[in-house]
Each structure stands twice: as C-alpha cells, then as structure tokens.
Amino acid sequence: VPADAAEVDVTSPRLGSVPVRVRGPLTVTMTAPEPDHVVDGPLRVTWRAPSAEVGTALVEASVDGRTWWPLGSTTDQELLVEALPVSGSVRLRVQVALAGRVGVSQEVEVSAAPVSPQVLVVAPSADSHHASDDVVELIAVTTGDVTDDDLVWEVDGDEVARGRHAVATGLADGSHEVTLRAIDRSAAAARMVVPIVVGGDQDGDGVPDAWEVEAGFDPLDPHDLLGDTDGDGLRDADEFAAGTAPDLVDTDADGVADGIEVAAGTDAADPAVTPTSIHHWPDPLPTGIVTAAMGVEDQDGSWWGLRGILAVAVALVVVVDVVLVVRRRRAR
Numbered sequence: 001v002p003a004d005a006a007e008v009d010v011t012s013p014r015l016g017s018v019p020v021r022v023r024g025p026l027t028v029t030m031t032a033p034e035p036d037h038v039v040d041g042p043l044r045v046t047w048r049a050p051s052a053e054v055g056t057a058l059v060e061a062s063v064d065g066r067t068w069w070p071l072g073s074t075t076d077q078e079l080l081v082e083a084l085p086v087s088g089s090v091r092l093r094v095q096v097a098l099a100g101r102v103g104v105s106q107e108v109e110v111s112a113a114p115v116s117p118q119v120l121v122v123a124p125s126a127d128s129h130h131a132s133d134d135v136v137e138l139i140a141v142t143t144g145d146v147t148d149d150d151l152v153w154e155v156d157g158d159e160v161a162r163g164r165h166a167v168a169t170g171l172a173d174g175s176h177e178v179t180l181r182a183i184d185r186s187a188a189a190a191r192m193v194v195p196i197v198v199g200g201d202q203d204g205d206g207v208p209d210a211w212e213v214e215a216g217f218d219p220l221d222p223h224d225l226l227g228d229t230d231g232d233g234l235r236d237a238d239e240f241a242a243g244t245a246p247d248l249v250d251t252d253a254d255g256v257a258d259g260i261e262v263a264a265g266t267d268a269a270d271p272a273v274t275p276t277s278i279h280h281w282p283d284p285l286p287t288g289i290v291t292a293a294m295g296v297e298d299q300d301g302s303w304w305g306l307r308g309i310l311a312v313a314v315a316l317v318v319v320v321d322v323v324l325v326v327r328r329r330r331a332r
Contacts, residue, residue, distance in 0.1 A: 026103030040113040046078040055098030084112040118143045131210040132199035136168040154179040173199030233259020243269045
C-alpha cells in the first residue's frame, strides 16, 4: 500500500473492478539534526511527512533505545529543544499522529555535551533565624546529572550531610554559612551559600531572635516588644518569659487571661493550673484585663466572686455620681 494515499482497483465478482482510495501508514522522516551532531546548546529538530495536512508531533529522546521520554510536542514540523537533560550519546525520534494514523521517524543519534549542574537551596532560607539546639532542615533542588551523593552540605566549611534532603544539628549560637556543593560525574561543579543565624539577640531586648521572628516581631528593633499585642495585660516581652503566645489573650484556653494568671503566680500556659477563687487574684488586677476576668468561678462553684464585687463597685460609682449631681443643683 502506498505510504500516504493512492487509488487502487479492487475486483469484486459481483461489482467488477472498483477504484478504492487507500491510506497507508504515515511515513515521517527526520531532517535535522544530522547523525553524530554535537549538541552544546538549543537543538532544532525538523521532520517531513508526505501529507499536506498538519498532525500532532512528539519529539522523544532515549539513551538505550528502549525507554523514551518526551522533549516536547507541536503541530508544526519543527521543534526547538532548549537543552537535552543528559550528556553523552542520545537517540532522537519523532512520532506524528494524523487522522488516526501514526508515523515514527528513523532514530538519529547525537552527542550531548555535559550539562553543568545547577543547585538551589530551598531551606534554610537566607538570613533565617533558628533557635539554639534547633534542627536545621536542609532541602535542595538540582538540575544536571547529579545524584544525592554528589550533593554536599557544609556549615562554615565543614561537611555536615549529603543529599537533597538532610538536617544539621548541634549548631552553636551565632552566624553561620550553609553551603551546598554539587560535583557531577563530568566534574562540573555548582555551589550556593546561604547565611543563617542560630540563637542570639541582635537587638539586646532579652528575647531570642528566633522567638521574635516566629512571633512576627523585628529581631533588630529593641522597642517592638514593649507593647501588648493581644491586650491580655502582659507586655510582648513578658509573654516570652511566661511561655505564652503574644497574640492570644488566653494561651491555655482555661478561661483566664494570661496577664491575670501570671500576676496570680499560676502557669498561664497550663490549662490544669488556674486561679479559682477571688482570694487567688492579684491586687490590683493587671491593667486592661478586667473584662477578661469576668465570669471566673469562686471556690464554691458559683459565679459570684469577682463579678459580684465588680457589680457592687459599679453600683457605688453610680450612687456617688447621683449624690454629687443633687448637691450641685441644691447649691445653685
């Protein structure tokens, strides 16, 4: 059968000779690159098919002729391949699908120049802060012919691990340089350096940089912890000392604001430890947390304690205010 399409005569005992148009298998011929071409940059692959119609073409590559991987597809008769993912001898071929027919070109063997490896440190991020004795996660992505054993992690020049995913432990407080090196089998090398800080208190406010960064504060501003972000009666710096969260009024969710618990001498981060009686409340109460203190149970399980006292205080203020108004009117 002709490669593209042709008209042939089919003889039938009943109909006689009948012309039938037959479409054979699709023939595809790769026209570039030439065999043994040395690929050291972008590669232009072209091909030719006898049909004037346009099909979908897939350009593939293989190193052994058995396993093929795609380099790209197009509806044109050429494709620009930015780079081959491997070095050495590589086979190329083109598959074209058109109107239910599939054609595969001849294989063309080319020689790919070594691909220089590239490395990117995903973690840790540059200038990141880590707590003392923290486990620092090391994550990398690479290009080129690089294995896990080719990736070397160093801290301040000393090797600490290998591979795309590793950890570094036992780093002393202070500034460090984390370096990722890659040396592939072609001896091409790549390197990336990331500075990090472990422990330390750069702004001298008594709070470790790692805690400030994690809580959303500036480790270089000595004044940014003087406020009370969550309004629970504790300065942000005191939240660190108490082990509480600077953005939660009641860190342990026991119904008592952090500032009240700290002033009462109880653990504001432990829901099992709570001041349960008015006798355990500090005097005076920390500023800004009277509302949070409302509704705390007394020792007998009632809700009278603090709420009752506050209600009486409010009533007294109202009475005094009324008395003063009456006196001013009489004085007139």
